[in-house]
Amino acid sequence: MAFSGSNFIVSNNGECYLRMKLPDDGTTVINIPNKTITLWDIVCKVAEKKGYTPGDYIILAEKGSKKIKPDLSASLENYIDYNLKLVSVEDKNEFIINNRKSSVMNSPASKKINFKMKKYNFPATIDEEQIKKKQQNNGSGSEFNLRIGKSKKSFSLFIFRRSSSTLMDSKLSTNSLQDEMCNEEHELDRQDSLNGENCSFASMNSIENPTTPIVDGITVRESSLIDIEGKTEEHTNYHTIRKTIVSSNNMSNSNSTLRRNTFRKHQRSQTDNISLKGRESYNSGVVYIIYSDGEKSDMQFPLEVTMDVILSCASKKKELNEEIYTLQTENGEKIQLDRVLKYYLLDNNLKSGNVNTFKLVEGEKFYSTVCVNENDQDVMILQYKNTYDEDLQVMAGTIDKLIERATDNSEKDDTFLDIFLLTYRAYIKPMEFFQLLTARFNCELPPDPTEDDIKYFEDMKGLIQSNVVKVMEYWVKHHWHDFAVYPDLEENLISFINELKPYEEYTQRVEDFECQIEIQKKKYEDMFGYIKTVEKIGKVMDSMLSELDPCIVAEQLCLYDFKLMKNIHPIEYLNQIWGNKENEDSPCLNFFISRFNLESFWAATEVLKEEDLKKRIEALKKIILLTKSCLDNNNFFSTFALISGLSTNAVQRLKKTWEGLPSKVKITFTEMEKLMDPSRNMRNYRMELESKEPPIIPFLPIYLKDLTFINDGNQSKVDNMINFDKLRMMSSRVHDLISLTDKTYSFKENPIIQNYLAKPTKIVDDKTLKEMSQKCEK
Numbered sequence: 001m002a003f004s005g006s007n008f009i010v011s012n013n014g015e016c017y018l019r020m021k022l023p024d025d026g027t028t029v030i031n032i033p034n035k036t037i038t039l040w041d042i043v044c045k046v047a048e049k050k051g052y053t054p055g056d057y058i059i060l061a062e063k064g065s066k067k068i069k070p071d072l073s074a075s076l077e078n079y080i081d082y083n084l085k086l087v088s089v090e091d092k093n094e095f096i097i098n099n100r101k102s103s104v105m106n107s108p109a110s111k112k113i114n115f116k117m118k119k120y121n122f123p124a125t126i127d128e129e130q131i132k133k134k135q136q137n138n139g140s141g142s143e144f145n146l147r148i149g150k151s152k153k154s155f156s157l158f159i160f161r162r163s164s165s166t167l168m169d170s171k172l173s174t175n176s177l178q179d180e181m182c183n184e185e186h187e188l189d190r191q192d193s194l195n196g197e198n199c200s201f202a203s204m205n206s207i208e209n210p211t212t213p214i215v216d217g218i219t220v221r222e223s224s225l226i227d228i229e230g231k232t233e234e235h236t237n238y239h240t241i242r243k244t245i246v247s248s249n250n251m252s253n254s255n256s257t258l259r260r261n262t263f264r265k266h267q268r269s270q271t272d273n274i275s276l277k278g279r280e281s282y283n284s285g286v287v288y289i290i291y292s293d294g295e296k297s298d299m300q301f302p303l304e305v306t307m308d309v310i311l312s313c314a315s316k317k318k319e320l321n322e323e324i325y326t327l328q329t330e331n332g333e334k335i336q337l338d339r340v341l342k343y344y345l346l347d348n349n350l351k352s353g354n355v356n357t358f359k360l361v362e363g364e365k366f367y368s369t370v371c372v373n374e375n376d377q378d379v380m381i382l383q384y385k386n387t388y389d390e391d392l393q394v395m396a397g398t399i400d401k402l403i404e405r406a407t408d409n410s411e412k413d414d415t416f417l418d419i420f421l422l423t424y425r426a427y428i429k430p431m432e433f434f435q436l437l438t439a440r441f442n443c444e445l446p447p448d449p450t451e452d453d454i455k456y457f458e459d460m461k462g463l464i465q466s467n468v469v470k471v472m473e474y475w476v477k478h479h480w481h482d483f484a485v486y487p488d489l490e491e492n493l494i495s496f497i498n499e500l501k502p503y504e505e506y507t508q509r510v511e512d513f514e515c516q517i518e519i520q521k522k523k524y525e526d527m528f529g530y531i532k533t534v535e536k537i538g539k540v541m542d543s544m545l546s547e548l549d550p551c552i553v554a555e556q557l558c559l560y561d562f563k564l565m566k567n568i569h570p571i572e573y574l575n576q577i578w579g580n581k582e583n584e585d586s587p588c589l590n591f592f593i594s595r596f597n598l599e600s601f602w603a604a605t606e607v608l609k610e611e612d613l614k615k616r617i618e619a620l621k622k623i624i625l626l627t628k629s630c631l632d633n634n635n636f637f638s639t640f641a642l643i644s645g646l647s648t649n650a651v652q653r654l655k656k657t658w659e660g661l662p663s664k665v666k667i668t669f670t671e672m673e674k675l676m677d678p679s680r681n682m683r684n685y686r687m688e689l690e691s692k693e694p695p696i697i698p699f700l701p702i703y704l705k706d707l708t709f710i711n712d713g714n715q716s717k718v719d720n721m722i723n724f725d726k727l728r729m730m731s732s733r734v735h736d737l738i739s740l741t742d743k744t745y746s747f748k749e750n751p752i753i754q755n756y757l758a759k760p761t762k763i764v765d766d767k768t769l770k771e772m773s774q775k776c777e778k
Contacts, residue, residue: 007487008035008080011532018076019487020046021085023057025429026585027485035080040072046086060085062488083487101435102442105464107456110446112375285345288357289314290330303342307335314360326365327358336368336384349386369395371719378719380405396721399428403436407467408460417471421479422570422734423727426578426716430482430489438496441468469506472496473513480520481569484528485585493517527567531587534564534758541756545606546615548753550622554629555747557599557638560757561697564592565637566741570734576704577711577730592700596641601762601769603627603645607657608772609761616776617660620646624661624669631672633745634696636689643669643676650766650773657777696740703737 009017009029016032020042030045039059047054061068061082070079284302287310291297297317301310307327315322327335331352335344343349345356370392372380380397384390394405394416406417424433443464445457472493476483483490497513500506545553572586579585603623610616627642645651646669652658658666677684682702689698707730714726763769 007083008076009528011529017532018042018084021083021487022046022050023085023087025431025486032076035075035077037076038072039070039074039076039079039084042076042084043072043086052086056089057086058089060087083491101439102444103439104446105443105453105457105460106446107450107452109452109456110450114373285341286356287341287345290357290359291318292361301341303345304340306338306340307344308337308365310341310358311337311360320360324362325360326363328361328363329355330357330359334366336366338367338369372401378721381718381721395725396718396723398721399436402722402724403440406471407437407440407464409463409467414474417474418478419724419728419731421471421475422731423574425571425574426727427722430486431492434489434492437468437471441465441496469500469509469513473509473516476513476516476520479569479571480517480524481571481585484521484524527588530563530567531591535591540759540761543606543609543761544753544756545622545626546619550626551629552750553753553757554626554633554635554638555745556750556753557626557630557757558633558635558695558697558745559747559749560754561592561595561635561637562695562741562745564588564595565697565700568592570738573704573707573734573737574730577707596637596644597764598760598762599638599641600645600648601764602760603642604648604651604769605761605763607646607651607654608763608769608776611776613656613660613776616654616657620651620654620657621661621665624665624672627672628668631675634692634694636675636685636699637697639672640676640699643672647673648766648769650769653773654777694740694743695745698737698740700737703733707733 007019009019011017016034017029018032019027019029021027028046028049030042030049032042032045040054043057043059044054046052047057059070059072061070061079061084063082283304284300286298286300288296288298289310291314297314299310299313299317301313311325311327312322314320314327315325327337329335329350329352333350333352335358339349345354348354368384370382370384371378372382379401381395382392383395385393394402397405402420405411406420411417428436441464443457443461446453449457476493483493494517497510500510568588572589575586576589606623607616607620610619623642623646627639627646630636630638630642661669675684675688685699685702689696710726710729710733714729715723716726717723763772
């Protein structure tokens with residue numbers, strides 16, 4: 001398949017495709033007979049595909065800075081080198097001209113910079129039932145059906161082709177939906193979760209209690225909790241970012257000099273009306289408090305409670321004024337009071353290791369978060385990564401401040417940049433992001449600059465411009481998908497590169513840049529061509545399963561599915577969460593998703609097409625052995641698909657067929673079915689997955705489900721700043737997913753079997769499958 005221009009595609013078999021830009025800035029690809037088609041016929045084809053009314057739309061054509069409204073009776077051939085966009089008749093004059101913008105560079109000394117001390121806490125995600133209810137109310141999403149035994153269980157993932165997520169601002173439960181937290185915690189219906197704004201839970205026990213179990217070296221009491229109920233004053237500037245402790249990616253200080261603040265004023269919740277609740281304590285730990293008079297007392301708390309709540313409880317117990325007290329370790333290490341108990345109890349975040357004993361002392365209170373304020377506006381929230389050094393990582397920021405940080409050498413490595421470029425689409429469009437970058441490159445002195453402004457401009461301009469080019473290079477190398485989907489973005493990029501050519505210091509970088517563009521274009525064309533090829537691959541082949549060894553078929557199925565998954569760009573996973581379902585910006589992921597049903601129906605068809613009982617038993621046995629081989633080869637995707645196919649009612653009702661299986665094969669199938677148990681957040685599958693090493697083809701919906709929960713369960717903004725910590729979590733989950741394909745399978749491709757697996761014999765109609773089943777066994 002070759003590309004002509006930027007929007008007209010000719011496939012290897014001579015079929016023609018045209019990429020069109022839609023009114024909402026998405027894109028679509030339509031099949032056309034040839035390039036002599038009229039523009040009106042193109043409007044009609046797009047309108048038919050998208051459900052538009054043809055008479056309400058026209059076509060606008062753009063080539064570089066030239067923008068025209070062509071006659072719809074004209075032939076596409078006259079505009080083959082133009083980028084074509086379908087626009088509403090009412091919007092025909094709203095054609096955006098992308099003029100180069102500039103930005104003002106002020107020195108830090110001329111800015112009014114200070115650090116406002118606020119409390120930012122970290123609960124976050126809502127639970128699965130709330131998500132399901134929300135999706136049902138919105139009427140969005142779809143169900144992914146898993147069939148287990150004879151009963152069909154609906155495992156609603158509401159993630160395939162889902163609409164843009166509406167972020168929730170409601171009060172959120174602390175039930176974590178991140179993969180690193182997907183352990184035994186998911187088994188519990190934690191009604192005793194802590195919401196820092198409303199209530200606190202603690203259990204106060206006698207130090208003499210001799211029946212205290214030890215877990216991971218930390219004393220934990222499985223006794224009833226005391227619920228601290230009562231009126232809670234609303235915290236001033238209290239914000240929820242997320243539940244778990246921040247990641248350990250290396251982040252450096254911002255360009256401004258940050259002086260660590262040691263004291264923060266804030267209103268604190270009052271712990272009144274203590275009452276015994278008498279319920280089991282799950283996921284909790286015991287801490288020991290040493291008072292100034294030497295008395296030692298133990299208290300039991302949930303691991304997700306913040307240290308300031310523990311301070312409040314300890315002060316309340318001795319009727320002390322908590323405002324003048326803080327917590328330290330026995331060695332005198334300062335405790336950041338907005339951290340959760342787990343941070344100190346289990347996560348090795350102190351120089352002295354895990355601790356469960358704290359001293360209550362008079363002194364200044366320490367917190368982990370710092371809010372940067374410039375010219376009376378909050379622009380960034382930073383967090384100290386640990387308690388014993390000054391390394392900071394971004395938790396939230398304005399888009400301008402995030403771009404500034406990405407281009408001013410504030411970061412030690414590319415971790416921040418990688419997260420930013422993977423996730424920025426949640427807040428701005430690619431073209432807007434490009435314009436902000438070029439504005440940063442075209443930095444200027446402010447009006448009436450001070451000496452500090454001039455010196456800072458002279459010192460930093462070259463560095464910032466070089467870093468902007470670096471960001472562009474990284475964007476092209478790792479996220480060419482944006483430029484492929486939006487041709488006008490590619491044109492602006494080429495124009496920007498051409499503007500660099502006169503400058504000698506950029507000569508080599510421009511050559512490398514242009515070379516990288518060609519490499520990425522070729523990779524994308526190959527990927528797009530491969531998807532179109534497998535979609536259009538020849539006729540359905542007759543069944544070969546009876547002639548083949550199930551282990552060989554499993555190996556070929558691994559190769560086939562692995563290549564499809566490897567082609568999926570990381571952006572596509574997030575497009576499923578953030579993108580408009582009408583946009584065709586996830587071609588590889590969409591095709592891979594469609595494979596699940598194909599393989600499921602294939603498995604059912606292979607069994608039901610055999611009317612002879614012995615042959616049917618043999619077919620069922622082969623599918624089960626094929627499924628087991630897929631599982632052994634870490635192909636969970638096919639494992640789930642094939643089991644789902646065998647769990648259809650049409651197959652499950654074949655009692656004689658199932659009874660005819662060897663007992664060993666029956667046991668094998670039963671064990672594999674357990675893997676699909678959706679209870680406890682798919683715990684069986686997750687544990688099996690954790691025990692494997694790449695290459696792995698995962699059951700993809702689980703990852704998309706986790707991304708959905710992280711997205712819907714976390715605020716999009718904090719104080720009108722982008723919640724970058726949420727983006728960090730989502731980026732981490734995507735990287736977890738793509739890391740499964742870091743290694744490749746060593747099997748050798750068999751072209752004949754590969755062609756067979758591309759379009760195997762299958763019946764996709766449930767009614768027909770039921771009729772076939774009744775023919776087999778009445």
